Structure formats: structure tokens, C-alpha cells
Amino acid sequence: MSAVGTSGISILLVDDHPVVRQGYRRVLEHQDDFRVVAEADNAAGAYRAFKAHQPDVVVMDISMPGASGLEAIRNIRARDADARVLVFSMHSEVAQVKAAFGAGASGFVTKGSEPAELIAAIRSVVRGEHAMSDDVARVLALESLVPTKSALDELGxxxxxxxxxxxxxxxxxxxxxxxxxxxxxxxxxxxxxxxxxxxxxxxxxxxxxxxxxxxxx
Amino acid sequence: MSAVGTSGISILLVDDHPVVRQGYRRVLEHQDDFRVVAEADNAAGAYRAFKAHQPDVVVMDISMPGASGLEAIRNIRARDADARVLVFSMHSEVAQVKAAFGAGASGFVTKGSEPAELIAAIRSVVRGEHAMSDDVARVLALESLVPTKSALDELGxxxxxxxxxxxxxxxxxxxxxxxxxxxxxxxxxxxxxxxxxxxxxxxxxxxxxxxxxxxxx
DNA sequence: TGCAGGTCGGGAAATTTGCCCGACCAAGTT
DNA sequence: AACTTGGTCGGGCAAATTTCCCGACCTGCA
Incomplete structure (x- = not known):
């Protein structure tokens, strides 16, 4: 399922902030087996780029206008069940994390994490594993001890x-x-x-x- | 969830053949804690009667015109998830049995069974258990050993x-x-x-x- | 007193559904 | 070779539904 003709890990970067994309492209390409093959700044573009490039992993910020990041993940996963999406978010709210995994994400890393953590997470998900940064794991673990808020809790x-x-x-x-x-x-x-x-x-x-x-x- | 004001088991009898209803009413009321509180001869009537009487159990023949017995079961269960429906059928074809349980039935007894089996099944389902007559259990068990034709097999x-x-x-x-x-x-x-x-x-x-x-x- | 939020439904434009139909194509038929 | 059968693909069109947005009524609560 990896991109044809080349070794290394091909990456699609999705974030609505160009500067952020630049920064992370720099960081990621510092790893010499990483290649950022495409970028997108919205959900629709992400889906289109995924179809066009079939990257090994999609690194995506889901807090984009329209909250459509989740939608993008679902689209991508519906098209290709082997697709790996690593979400990369500002916050680590339980609901968002759950929603992301529910939509088919393979990993969740907060922007506050060290670059090394992001890199490790990427390697992890392309291996088919699930990954999340420590802070995310902590809130999730803590949350699992209480009654559990499901996605349906906001419903009357x-x-x-x-x-x-x-x-x-x-x-x-x-x-x-x-x-x-x-x-x-x-x-x-x-x-x-x-x-x-x-x-x-x-x-x-x-x-x-x-x-x-x-x-x- | 049992009918207010009375003890015993209240029953709704559904079958499109009046004579059959009469016969079984006789058999069932021979048990002095059984009361047939209503009858119906079609799916819509069954649903209406259920709403009106809230019986402890619905004893239903599903081979009625329009094959709408399953529909009736679904309707009843959608209205009240605690409803108990015991289907009482001529045949014991695997597909029909599965469809019945799939629709939410709690039990399946063939008309070839002894009255005692029907009575036992009724007591069983009101207790919240699942019940089926021996012959039904046999075909089902046998069927579970082979590849299994699902309801989706007729799809291209x-x-x-x-x-x-x-x-x-x-x-x-x-x-x-x-x-x-x-x-x-x-x-x-x-x-x-x-x-x-x-x-x-x-x-x-x-x-x-x-x-x-x-x-x- | 006033505001927030759950419940209940109307309105209206955009879409979708339900159902029927015709066309094409591959595989068999006798 | 002319024919039936069955899967695939889509147009048509009336009727139904979806999508949003809005107003009204409660109830609890600050």
C-alpha cells in the first residue's frame, strides 16, 4: 500500500495554516526517509490529495473551518480502509480524541508535543499500530475511570x-x-x-x- | 412491564386463521394464570392491539398475508424494547427463524409442537429468556455448521x-x-x-x- | 427578571426516494 | 443464429424528505 517506485514514508500534510505546514514540513523532511508529497488546507482538498497521491500517512489538523476534519478522515477511510491518518491537534479534549479515533484515525498527537513524538507516532502508525502522545493518553486513561461520556452525551x-x-x-x-x-x-x-x-x-x-x-x- | 391490576400472564394472540386462534385460546386459557387479552388477524391489527393492551407476551404466526409478521414484530419492539414476542409458525425454515429473531422475537415454536412446549416457551420468554422448540433448535444447530446463507446472498x-x-x-x-x-x-x-x-x-x-x-x- | 436550554413544529428550497422504464452486454438455450 | 436470462447502468418524474432557519412555550436557575 506504500507509494510505488520509492522507499521511505510518503506524507500528506493537512492544516489550514500555511505557516504551520511550512514549519512541520521542515521538521518532517529532516528525517531523510520522510517525504511530504502533498499539502492541503481543507477537508475537501485533503480528500482530493489523498486520492491523487495515496500517501503512506496523512498528518492532519482536525480543527479546521467547518469541523470537517473528521469528515475528511471518514472519507479517506471509506475510500481506502488501509489508509493511515494521524491527527495532530491543538487540544486534547476527550470528545475530540474519541471522535477522531471513531472516524478512523490511527493516532492522535497534540501540537504541544515534541517533534520527536510526532515523528515516532508517524513511524508507529505506518507500521499499522495506533499512537498517541502521552498527554492524550493521560486524559483518555483518566476518562475511562469515570462513567464515560459517549458521543451521545450531548444529546437530550x-x-x-x-x-x-x-x-x-x-x-x-x-x-x-x-x-x-x-x-x-x-x-x-x-x-x-x-x-x-x-x-x-x-x-x-x-x-x-x-x-x-x-x-x- | 406486566399489565396493571392483575397477576398472571397476559397474552395477545395473532394469527390470520380464526379457528386456529380459537383452538389455541382454549389451550392457553387452560392454564389458569394465562389470560388471552386480545386477538388480531393481521400485522397492523397486532400492532394496534399491542399498543392498546400491553400484553406480557405476543404469540404470533408470522406467515400472514404480506409476510408482514416480521414487520409487526419490528414495530412492536421499536415501540417497546421490553416487549416479548413468541413466534408460532407452520414451518421451521432457517431463514424464517433467523428473520424472526433478527426482527426481535424472543422465541420460535412450530405448530407441530406439543401444547406443553408452547406453554413452556411462553413462560420462558416472559421470564426474559429465549425459547425455541426442539425441532427449531435442531435445524438451527445443523445450519450453523455449514457456510451459512445470509440474507445478503441474493445480492449481486x-x-x-x-x-x-x-x-x-x-x-x-x-x-x-x-x-x-x-x-x-x-x-x-x-x-x-x-x-x-x-x-x-x-x-x-x-x-x-x-x-x-x-x-x- | 431574565437568560439559557430543551421541546415542539411551521416554512421553503434543494435533494432524495420510490418505482418504472429502456439500453447494453455476457452467457447460455435449444 | 435468433432468443432468453440476468447483471449493470442510468433517465424520468411525482411524491417525500432533508436541510436550515425561525418562533413559541416551558422549566430551572442565577
């Missing part, structure tokens, strides 16, 4: 119930009847739920819900 | 691939691009797939595909 009670029935296979009309709502309201909730969870497709939504244990009760 | 190669990407979370546009098709064709396949598998909702389709191991490649 009504939204959860509607999602549950949706996932159970009920049609909107049936849900409307079950809950004594208008079909329109159920449609609005459905839309809202997708917006809140960041899922674009019903399929994504169903799988998220199933993973969060919302299925079969 | 193209259909499978499109379903796979759909379930992976890709949008129709992305699929169209990945496979070099027009969006319209992907839409048509999506429609066809739902028709062939008998799934009415995307959610149902996704869960079917996941159960058939189509997820994650």
Missing part, C-alpha cells in the same frame, strides 16, 4: 429516545405515533441528532449508536 | 460492494465517485438493495449488513 433525553427507535428500525411515522409527535418534529430531531453527533449519514449514525450500546434497549 | 457483487460502502458511512456521491458511477445509479442500487433484503429503513439495512459481517470490510 428526547433525542436519545428518538435515536433509539430510529436505530431499532422504526420509521419516522412510527416514532411520531409512539411519542405523540408530528412527523415533522421527528424529522427535525433526526436532523438535529446528525448535526450534534457530526454524523452525515444514517449509516454512520446507526453504527455510532450501536457502539454506544443504544441498540437492543 | 455490485450490490454488495455498494452496500459495504454505504454501511462504512460513505455518502452516495462518494460511492459514485469511487466506483465511477452516476449518483443516480447508486441511488437505484440503494433502492434495489432495500427491496431485495426487505429492509424498509436504512437503519435496518445497516444492522443487517453488520450482522452479516459486512462491516469493516
Amino acid at each position: 433525553e428526547r433525542e436519545i429516545e428518538i435515536l433509539r427507535q430510529l436505530v431499532a428500525g422504526a420509521t419516522k411515522e412510527q416514532i411520531a405515533e409512539n411519542l405523540n409527535l408530528s412527523t415533522k418534529t421527528v424529522q427535525n430531531y433526526h436532523y438535529l441528532i446528525k448535526a450534534k453527533t457530526g454524523m452525515r449519514t444514517d449509516a454512520q449514525l446507526v453504527r455510532l449508536a450501536v457502539e454506544c450500546g443504544l441498540a437492543n434497549l | 457483487e455490485r450490490e454488495i460492494e455498494i452496500l459495504r460502502q454505504l454501511v462504512a458511512g460513505a455518502t452516495k456521491e462518494q460511492i459514485a465517485e469511487n466506483l465511477n458511477l452516476s449518483t443516480k445509479t447508486v441511488q437505484n442500487y440503494h433502492y434495489l438493495i432495500k427491496a431485495k433484503t426487505g429492509m424498509r429503513t436504512d437503519a435496518q439495512l445497516v444492522r443487517l449488513a453488520v450482522e452479516c459481517g459486512l462491516a469493516n470490510l
Whole structure:
């Protein structure tokens, strides 16, 4: 799955800040088996560049306008299940980390990390492993000790119930009847739920819900 | 979740043949803690009766006109995840048994079984267990030893691939691009797939595909 | 008192769905 | 060789749905 005709690790760099890209390109190319083969400054461009270059790894900042970084990861992974995406973010909020891995990322490194950590993470993910910087690991570990906030936690009670029935296979009309709502309201909730969870497709939504244990009760 | 104000087990009997209902009503009410609180002769009626009576268990023949028994089960379970449905069928074909459990049934007894088996199964499912008559268990066990025909077997190669990407979370546009098709064709396949598998909702389709191991490649 | 947030639905334009149809092509038929 | 069968691909078109945005009503809470 590595790029044809050359050895070393080919990299696609995605960040909406040109200066940041420059800086990291410099850092990465200091490793002589690393090659930054393309750059992109938005989700759509990232996807296009991925298709064009098939890099060994995509290093991506997901806090881009439109919060579409996750979308880009999903797109890339939907196209090629072997794709490796290492997200490289400002913050290490649990929700964001989980969302990233949920979208198919292979690693998560914060921008506060040492360059060496980023480099190590890149090598790690191209080997097929998962990687994250220490600070990320720490918040995640800590978080796993408490009740666990899932991606569904920002949903209200009504939204959860509607999602549950949706996932159970009920049609909107049936849900409307079950809950004594208008079909329109159920449609609005459905839309809202997708917006809140960041899922674009019903399929994504169903799988998220199933993973969060919302299925079969 | 049991009916208010009374002890014993309340039952909703669903079968399109009045005589059969009569016969089984007789048999069931011979148990003095059983009460047949309602009857229905079709899927829609079953759903309505369920809503009206909230029986402890629904005993249902699924070979009704329109093959809508499964639909009825799904409706009932979507409305109340605690609902118990015991299907009571003429045949014990693997596909039908699987479809029934897939739709949310808690038990499956053939009409060839002894009354005692039906009664035992009813007690079993109200206790929250799963139950099936010996003959059903036998075909199912036997079937689990061979390659397994899934509900997806009637789908062609193209259909499978499109379903796979759909379930992976890709949008129709992305699929169209990945496979070099027009969006319209992907839409048509999506429609066809739902028709062939008998799934009415995307959610149902996704869960079917996941159960058939189509997820994650 | 006022503000935040959950619940419920209308409106309207853009898209999608449901269903049917025709065309092409490869593989068999007898 | 003329024919059927079945998978693949897409147009058409009315009906339904989605996507956003907005207003209204509660309730809790500062």
C-alpha cells in the first residue's frame, strides 16, 4: 500500500495554516526517509490529495473551518480502509480524541508535543499500530475511570429516545405515533441528532449508536 | 412491564386463521394464570392491539398475508424494547427463524409442537429468556455448521460492494465517485438493495449488513 | 427578571426516494 | 443464429424528505 517506485514514508500534510505546514514540513523532511508529497488546507482538498497521491500517512489538523476534519478522515477511510491518518491537534479534549479515533484515525498527537513524538507516532502508525502522545493518553486513561461520556452525551433525553427507535428500525411515522409527535418534529430531531453527533449519514449514525450500546434497549 | 391490576400472564394472540386462534385460546386459557387479552388477524391489527393492551407476551404466526409478521414484530419492539414476542409458525425454515429473531422475537415454536412446549416457551420468554422448540433448535444447530446463507446472498457483487460502502458511512456521491458511477445509479442500487433484503429503513439495512459481517470490510 | 436550554413544529428550497422504464452486454438455450 | 436470462447502468418524474432557519412555550436557575 506504500507509494510505488520509492522507499521511505510518503506524507500528506493537512492544516489550514500555511505557516504551520511550512514549519512541520521542515521538521518532517529532516528525517531523510520522510517525504511530504502533498499539502492541503481543507477537508475537501485533503480528500482530493489523498486520492491523487495515496500517501503512506496523512498528518492532519482536525480543527479546521467547518469541523470537517473528521469528515475528511471518514472519507479517506471509506475510500481506502488501509489508509493511515494521524491527527495532530491543538487540544486534547476527550470528545475530540474519541471522535477522531471513531472516524478512523490511527493516532492522535497534540501540537504541544515534541517533534520527536510526532515523528515516532508517524513511524508507529505506518507500521499499522495506533499512537498517541502521552498527554492524550493521560486524559483518555483518566476518562475511562469515570462513567464515560459517549458521543451521545450531548444529546437530550428526547433525542436519545428518538435515536433509539430510529436505530431499532422504526420509521419516522412510527416514532411520531409512539411519542405523540408530528412527523415533522421527528424529522427535525433526526436532523438535529446528525448535526450534534457530526454524523452525515444514517449509516454512520446507526453504527455510532450501536457502539454506544443504544441498540437492543 | 406486566399489565396493571392483575397477576398472571397476559397474552395477545395473532394469527390470520380464526379457528386456529380459537383452538389455541382454549389451550392457553387452560392454564389458569394465562389470560388471552386480545386477538388480531393481521400485522397492523397486532400492532394496534399491542399498543392498546400491553400484553406480557405476543404469540404470533408470522406467515400472514404480506409476510408482514416480521414487520409487526419490528414495530412492536421499536415501540417497546421490553416487549416479548413468541413466534408460532407452520414451518421451521432457517431463514424464517433467523428473520424472526433478527426482527426481535424472543422465541420460535412450530405448530407441530406439543401444547406443553408452547406453554413452556411462553413462560420462558416472559421470564426474559429465549425459547425455541426442539425441532427449531435442531435445524438451527445443523445450519450453523455449514457456510451459512445470509440474507445478503441474493445480492449481486455490485450490490454488495455498494452496500459495504454505504454501511462504512460513505455518502452516495462518494460511492459514485469511487466506483465511477452516476449518483443516480447508486441511488437505484440503494433502492434495489432495500427491496431485495426487505429492509424498509436504512437503519435496518445497516444492522443487517453488520450482522452479516459486512462491516469493516 | 431574565437568560439559557430543551421541546415542539411551521416554512421553503434543494435533494432524495420510490418505482418504472429502456439500453447494453455476457452467457447460455435449444 | 435468433432468443432468453440476468447483471449493470442510468433517465424520468411525482411524491417525500432533508436541510436550515425561525418562533413559541416551558422549566430551572442565577
